[in-house]
Amino acid sequence: MADDKLVIAGIEFNSRLWVGTGKYKDFAETKRAIEASGTDVVTVSVRRVNIIDKGKENLLDYIDPKKYKILPNTAGCYTAKDAIRTAMLAAEAGITKLVKLEVIGDEKTLFPDNEATLEAAKVLLKEGLIVLPYMSDDPIMAKKLVDIGCPAVMPLAAPIGSGLGIRNPYNLRIIMETVKVPIIVDAGVGTASDVAFAMELGCDAVLLNTAIAGAKDPIAMAEAMKYGVLGGRLAYKAGRIPRKLYATASSPLEGMIGS
Amino acid sequence: MNITLNGEKKEVPNNVTILGLLEFLKIQTQRVAVELNLEIVKKDKYGTTTIQEDDSLEVVSFMAGGSMERATPGRGVN
Numbered sequence: 278m279a280d281d282k283l284v285i286a287g288i289e290f291n292s293r294l295w296v297g298t299g300k301y302k303d304f305a306e307t308k309r310a311i312e313a314s315g316t317d318v319v320t321v322s323v324r325r326v327n328i329i330d331k332g333k334e335n336l337l338d339y340i341d342p343k344k345y346k347i348l349p350n351t352a353g354c355y356t357a358k359d360a361i362r363t364a365m366l367a368a369e370a371g372i373t374k375l376v377k378l379e380v381i382g383d384e385k386t387l388f389p390d391n392e393a394t395l396e397a398a399k400v401l402l403k404e405g406l407i408v409l410p411y412m413s414d415d416p417i418m419a420k421k422l423v424d425i426g427c428p429a430v431m432p433l434a435a436p437i438g439s440g441l442g443i444r445n446p447y448n449l450r451i452i453m454e455t456v457k458v459p460i461i462v463d464a465g466v467g468t469a470s471d472v473a474f475a476m477e478l479g480c481d482a483v484l485l486n487t488a489i490a491g492a493k494d495p496i497a498m499a500e501a502m503k504y505g506v507l508g509g510r511l512a513y514k515a516g517r518i519p520r521k522l523y524a525t526a527s528s529p530l531e532g533m534i535g536s
Numbered sequence: 537m538n539i540t541l542n543g544e545k546k547e548v549p550n551n552v553t554i555l556g557l558l559e560f561l562k563i564q565t566q567r568v569a570v571e572l573n574l575e576i577v578k579k580d581k582y583g584t585t586t587i588q589e590d591d592s593l594e595v596v597s598f599m600a601g602g603s604m605e606r607a608t609p610g611r612g613v614n
Binding site: 336350 | 541542543544546561563566567568569570571574576578579594595596597598599600601
């Protein structure tokens with residue numbers, strides 16, 4: 278669908294499925310899964326370089342930054358200060374000004390600390406970063422983040438890695454009516470129907486990691502997710518039939534034998 | 537001289553610049569970011585910024601990760 282490109286902050290994205298690079302068996306599997314997904318966006322974390330073990334392979338040797346848009350995240354940060362520091366380091370690496378801002382509020386649920394996210398977003402936007410904030414599915418939060426200048430928002434579907442799918446489709450619909458920026462559903466999806474559902478609701482993209490990396494066959498699941506997103510998006514643009522309580526016959530009544 | 541590098545004590549050549557240290561460690565400068573004593577150093581200053589005794593350096597890059605990575609609280613780049 279050439280005229281259905283996703284555009285955020287002037288950047289064109291070819292795929293509406295974005296994929297994380299964590300939790301795979303090894304880099305070779307990561308590469309194969311990402312290829313199977315058809316994505317052009319991969320998220321990465323910002324971590325210390327391994328000084329001691331020089332033989333250790335580098336993720337970016339498997340994921341070509343020229344072929345994929347690298348989206349660094351601030352995974353693991355529990356304070357605005359840490360997230361800001363991590364995001365600024367990510368930007369300084371010189372590959373991209375994009376950052377997926379995550380400030381986690383709680384270890385068990387990994388739910389975002391919305392307040393700290395807003396605080397960090399303000400600082401990072403001023404520094405010229407393109408901030409894509411991970412947030413709870415709260416329309417008020419979405420509006421606040423967009424009002425300060427975030428070019429898109431990333432509401433969670435369910436807790437990270439939970440596989441629960443879209444917990445609150447109604448909130449996602451309200452967010453779509455509240456803000457006019459792209460909405461990228463992030464976290465908690467489990468399988469292809471979840472991403473199809475998100476796209477059918479009208480969301481602009483889905484980011485996932487565990488659903489693919491944790492599947493029994495990650496490569497197959499990556500491909501399934503690709504089709505889930507494509508199918509869901511097409512269905513959304515096609516304009517579905519309304520839901521009705523009673524039947525509406527599909528076949529004409531005229532010409533029936535015995536009438 | 538002794539410095540702290542990525543959280544560990546390390547012995548490095550005296551009066552080495554950041555660029556010199558990265559070369560010494562065989563780390564490519566393109567995909568890394570460097571923080572010296574909690575301040576990010578711009579890439580174009582690697583060649584002119586000298587490291588002192590007891591300095592604390594963080595050298596980070598992009599690693600695998602979706603959103604399950606957990607840092608030790610208070611140490612975001614872990």
